Amino acid sequence: MLSFKDFGRACVVALWFMVLTFPLMVIKVNPIDRVITWRWHNMVWVGVGSFLCYLASRAWQIHRDARLRRIRLGQEEEKEPLSRRILQNPSIYRPLLAAGALFFLAFPGLFSTYQTNIMITALMYVVLGLGLNIVVGVAGLLDLGYVAFYAVGAYAYALLNLHFGLGFWTVLPIGGLLAATFGILLGFPVLRLRGDYLAIVTLGFGEIIRLILENWNEFSHGPSGISNIPRPGFFGIQMSLDQSITYLYYLMIGMVLFTIFVVNRLQNSRIGRAWFALREDEIACQAMGIDKTRTKLTAFALGATWAGMVGVIFAAKTTFVNPASFTFLESAIILCIVVLGGMGSIVGVIIAALVLILLPEYLRAFSEYRMLVFGAVLVIMMVFRPQGIVANIRKTYRVEEG
Amino acid sequence: MLELKKVSTYYGNIQAVRDIDLRVEEGEIITLIGANGAGKTTTLMSISGIVPPKRGEILFRGRPIHGLSPDRIVALGICQVPEGRHIFPDLTVAENLDMGAFLRRDRKEVARDLEYVYSLFPILRERRNQPGGNLSGGEQQMLAISRALMARPQLLLLDEPSMGLAPLVTRQIFEIIRQINREQNTTIFLVEQNANLALKVADRGYVLETGRITMHDRADALRANKDVQRAYLGI
Structure with missing residues (x-):
């Protein structure tokens, strides 16, 4: 599970991204009217967005580590990567291939x-x-x-x-x-x-x-x-x-x-x-x-x-x-x-x-x-x-x- | 079978091998012993053409081979097991062995040789579908020797097969080197730091010091020699 420390880290990441994107996302200079628009709401979006992104990637990481540990302990079978499962199973990749071929052949008409x-x-x-x-x-x-x-x-x-x-x-x-x-x-x-x-x-x-x-x-x-x-x-x-x-x-x-x-x-x-x-x-x-x-x-x-x-x-x-x-x-x-x-x-x-x-x-x-x-x-x-x-x-x- | 006449090899301006004279007879095991940096590996590299000699002649069955490219030399029947094994880490054991037979087109004979190396090293058969990089050091050395055997060489150049291996594994590998020499009648040129073991296996030996051959004799005579004992056998 996500720990308190992860939330702390997420805050730091969010702050870092807010500072990083500050010049690009917040300041907007209008050289004709000679005014600067401060778009503070963008900063909020960046902050919230990066905060959530970090937590999501962290949760995924924890989930993956836990799974790897279970595999090592022999409690769970190791799964083959998705791409390999698709490519080595004719009943999956043949229809996929046919659909792809059809799509590409019909492309100019569509x-x-x-x-x-x-x-x-x-x-x-x-x-x-x-x-x-x-x-x-x-x-x-x-x-x-x-x-x-x-x-x-x-x-x-x-x-x-x-x-x-x-x-x-x-x-x-x-x-x-x-x-x-x-x-x-x-x-x-x-x-x-x-x-x-x-x-x-x-x-x-x-x-x-x-x-x-x-x-x-x-x-x-x-x-x-x-x-x-x-x-x-x-x-x-x-x-x-x-x-x-x-x-x-x-x-x-x-x-x-x-x-x-x-x-x-x-x-x-x-x-x-x-x-x-x-x-x-x-x-x-x-x-x-x-x-x-x-x-x-x-x-x-x-x-x-x-x-x-x-x-x-x-x-x-x-x-x-x-x-x-x-x-x-x-x-x-x-x-x-x-x-x-x-x-x-x-x-x-x-x-x-x-x-x-x-x-x-x-x-x-x-x-x-x-x-x-x-x-x-x-x-x-x-x-x-x-x-x-x-x-x-x-x-x-x-x-x-x- | 193989003859080196006044061979000198350089790395840039640095001379690593100085006027070496050396003979290998058909069917024997000869060993080249010496300390670090004496020029043992360079001598082998000169024979296999990877570092071609600057001066001197190398004759294989009376035919000059210095100046030929490494792949031509392998095609003539000289195969090298490089120092530090150099197996292909991402290829499976079976594919590694198959690379050894790269120049051969006689599929039946290749299949038979494969059986032979599997009989020499049964562990390789067990691991044939594992990537070479996953093997232990000893197994990698076995793979490297087997891969060279797959080229069916007349002359096998072995560069420090004992490097980084446990004494027990080393002894096992040396036992098999002898077996290859006996069963396949493969002439073997062995370069070793472990002089004691090398001289036990070999028929004749050469001692290399700072790029020069200082002594050569029958292996048992060298083992009995006082200077060799002091310098290389630690007696």
Whole structure:
């Protein structure tokens, strides 16, 4: 049960939050009338809110500790986590999957073009997340410059279309290949680096690509970008804007399914096992005869390929690219998706991408507080579920015996 | 089988191994003993290619292997059990063992070798579905040795298998090292700080001091040697 001490702590927490949010929530300066409105009622709300939140989280904690103690004493069975129970029980996840598939297939018919457009963006981030998941989640190489490959893909389409008139479908694989090449290019100098050092170099790489695009005017048209990029074609049929958005939506759905299929196969393959091993212990990896160089480079290249292809789709969707779309913040968001979803977990990454991209959109009702709420969700998530939404369930492969 | 000729290995500018000459014959157990920082692990790392030597030659069955990448060296049949075990903590015991057979494609033979290591260490069979990180130190060492055996090496490089283990477990592991050598005819290169035990198991021994080989002889002769007794056996 909650003790007297908990109430005391809750008071301190409430006071702390009241002080912390004081400038933001209470003071409102109106520079035109030159008056300050003091919104003291907001302070009361913050105080009461944080007081109750603290008590609720504390009660939950006590409940959980008590349960853990009972499990340790053998009075209660240990329950499998909810996500795992769902994912390992076909009679639960099959209907869920079917409902999800139906929802996504019917989406453009049910909702407006605006909603469809947002969903396309979210699906693009699903693919980006799955791509980065190979590098960060599976192979354990912290890459903070992932957006560079995204930029390579987008500019590949923009430039090849501008200069050579190449179409979307031709450039899609080229964009992927180019990004893979850049992945290997980045891979070589960082082969010997790990952890923080690797993160810094990849961060630098991302910035280099962005700065080149921004400053090499003759090549990339600088900050003004490249416009009038054609949308994806469909056997030369003319489409209205609405139609082409719907088309792009289904194309993206196909892309997501393709990515899930390939990434899943990769993770359970020989190279996937080598990646897992590399993440766990490099020396042991070498002692087992795993080619460290090739394993790392394939991780970078295969991760980058997806970013390149999504880049092409991005350019086709917005019909305009400029370097401002490829800032570090993008890399950070994609990394957030991977970490929040659960490193190495495909289902988790998909859910996280949808949540992270859709949440800020639907939080627009909260207008200026939406990023605040978004940040709070991230913090709360990492405090209570550091392993991600769906902790990675690796397919345990068995060696045939006898 | 394995021959080191004037091998020198550096970490940056620091020379850890100085002009080492060493021979390992087919089917024997040889041991390299020495104090902390004498260069024992570095010698092993040079052979396995993880820290390639700067000068000198390493020949395996008459073929030079210095300068080859570690994975090529493993493919030739030299497998290392790294110091401090280095098992994969999040993979299960069975998956750890499977990683050992990473380069092999003969599934039937792999399955047979798996049976063999399970017969050597029955505890691993019991724990095959547990993550490697949950095993005790001794069990992890058993797993590390088993994992290396799964590569079916001709030459097994063992780096301090006794590190951090209880005397009883150490003795058990050394017993099995001998058994592997006998039954599989695997040549074993054993690096040890526990000189007494190592010399009991080995056929021949080398003594390493500050990167140089100062003595080499039959293992029983080394055990009887006054200098070795004073310096390493504590007699």
